[in-house]
Amino acid sequence: MSSDHTPIKPEDYVEPRCLLCGEPFGSENPVKPIPQQRIIEKTDEYMSRRDYPAVERHLLYWLEEARAGRDLRGELLVRNELIGHFRKTGKKQQAMDNVDAALELVERIGYSGTVSAGTTYTNAATACQAFGFPEKARGLFERARAVYESDPHTTPSLLGGLYNNMALNCVTLNRYEEADGLYRKALEIMGTVPGGRLEQAITYLNMADAEAAKRGMPEAESTVFDLLDKAADLLEHPDAPEDGYYAFVCEKCAPTFSYYGDFLEAEKLEKKANAIYQRT
Numbered sequence: 001m002s003s004d005h006t007p008i009k010p011e012d013y014v015e016p017r018c019l020l021c022g023e024p025f026g027s028e029n030p031v032k033p034i035p036q037q038r039i040i041e042k043t044d045e046y047m048s049r050r051d052y053p054a055v056e057r058h059l060l061y062w063l064e065e066a067r068a069g070r071d072l073r074g075e076l077l078v079r080n081e082l083i084g085h086f087r088k089t090g091k092k093q094q095a096m097d098n099v100d101a102a103l104e105l106v107e108r109i110g111y112s113g114t115v116s117a118g119t120t121y122t123n124a125a126t127a128c129q130a131f132g133f134p135e136k137a138r139g140l141f142e143r144a145r146a147v148y149e150s151d152p153h154t155t156p157s158l159l160g161g162l163y164n165n166m167a168l169n170c171v172t173l174n175r176y177e178e179a180d181g182l183y184r185k186a187l188e189i190m191g192t193v194p195g196g197r198l199e200q201a202i203t204y205l206n207m208a209d210a211e212a213a214k215r216g217m218p219e220a221e222s223t224v225f226d227l228l229d230k231a232a233d234l235l236e237h238p239d240a241p242e243d244g245y246y247a248f249v250c251e252k253c254a255p256t257f258s259y260y261g262d263f264l265e266a267e268k269l270e271k272k273a274n275a276i277y278q279r280t
Contacts, residue, residue, distance in 0.1 A: 032069030034062055036077050043081055048244025048280045055085050076105045076120065083123045092131045099124040115154055118147035118162075126165050134172045141166045160189035160196070164203050167210070176214045183207050195241065197234040198249045204231035205256045224260060232257070232265050247276035 039062050046054040059082050066075040079102040086095035102120050111117045125140035144162055148154040163186040170179035186203050190196035208227040211220040235253060240246055250269040258266035 029070060031071050032065075033071045034066045034069065034074035034078075036074060039078065040081075044244065047248070048277075050277055052085070052089055056089075059085060072105055072109050076102060076109065076111075076116070079105060080120055080123050083127050087127045087130050095127045095131060099127050113147060113151075115147065115151050115158070118144045118151070118154070119158065121147070122158075122162050122165065125169070129165070129169050129172065134169055137169050138173065141169055156189050157193045157196070157199075160186045160193065160199060163189065164199065164206065167203075168206060171206075171210045171213055176210060179210050180207070183210070197237055197240065198246065201231040201234040201253060202249065204228070204234070205253055208256070208260070228257060228260060228262060228265075232262075235269065242272070242276055244276065244280060247273040 039058070042058055043055055046052075046058060059078055063075065063078045063082065066072075066078055079098045082098045083095055083102060086092075086098065103124055106112060106117045106120050111120075121140045121144035125137040125144065128134070128137035128140060141162070145166065148159050148162055163182045167179040167182035167186065170176070170182065183203055183206065187200055190199040190203070193199070204227045208224045208231075211223045211227070214220070215223075217224070231253065234240075235250065250273040254266040254269040254273070257263075257269065
C-alpha cells in the first residue's frame with residue numbers, strides 16, 4: 001500500500017472543460033473588467049479631432065474585450081458610447097442594434113431604476129428620435145424621466161439634457177406647450193451647471209425651431225431672432241472653454257444660424273470650430 005497521503009485535487013479527477021486551456025468542466029472564468037475611464041478619455045480625444053473612424057475602431061475593440069471578459073457593466077458603457085457615435089455618424093442600423101443590446105443589458109445587470117438605466121434610456125431615446133421613431137423615443141424618455149426625477153444622485157446636467165431632448169421629441173409630436181415647459185426647465189437647470197452656457201445656447205436654438213414650427217414664419221420671426229441672439233451671446237461668452245466640446249457645439253449650432261439667414265454668425269462659429277480642431 002502506498003504511503004503517499006497527498007490529497008487529491010479537483011483537477012486530478014474533473015474532466016477539462018477545454019482540452020486546450022485545461023480548465024475544469026463547469027468552472028467559470030472571472031470577470032475581467034475593461035478600463036472604463038481610459039476608454040472614455042480616449043474616445044473624447046478622438047472626438048476632439050473629429051476622427052470618427054478611430055472612435056469606431058476604439059469602441060468596437062473594447063466592446064469585444066468586454067464581451068470576452070464577461071464584463072456586462074463595461075459592455076453597457078461601450079454600447080452607450082456606440083449609440084451616440086452611430087447617431088452622430090448617421091448609421092441607423094448599427095445605432096438601433098446597440099439600442100436593443102443596451103436595453104437588454106440594463107435588465108440582465110439589474111440596473112432598472114438606477115441612474116445608469118436612465119442614461120441608457122436617454123441615449124436610446126435620442127437615437128430613436130434621430131432615426132425617425134418618435135413614439136418609441138417618447139416611451140424611453142418617460143422611463144428616463146421617472147428614474148432621474150426620483151433618484152437623488154441624478155446630476156443637474158443629466159436632468160437638463162433629458163428635458164432638452166424630451167422637448168425636441170414633443171415638437172416632433174406637435175406637443176408644443178409641453179415642449180416649451182421642458183425647454184424652460186432645461187434652461188433653468190443648466191444655468192446652475194458650470195459650463196452650462198453651451199447647453200443653454202443649444203436650447204435657445206431648439207426653442208427657435210419650435211416657435212417656427214408652431215406659428216410659422218414670418219409670424220414667429222421676431223421671437224425666433226430674439227432666441228438666436230440669446231444663443232449667439234452664450235456661444236461667444238468670454239468664459240466659453242475653447243476645447244473639443246466647444247468646437248462640437250459651434251459646429252452643431254452653425255447650420256441653425258445659416259438656416260435663418262444669419263450667415264455671418266454661422267461662418268464665425270464654423271471658423272471657431274475649425275481653428276480648435278486644427279490645434280488638437
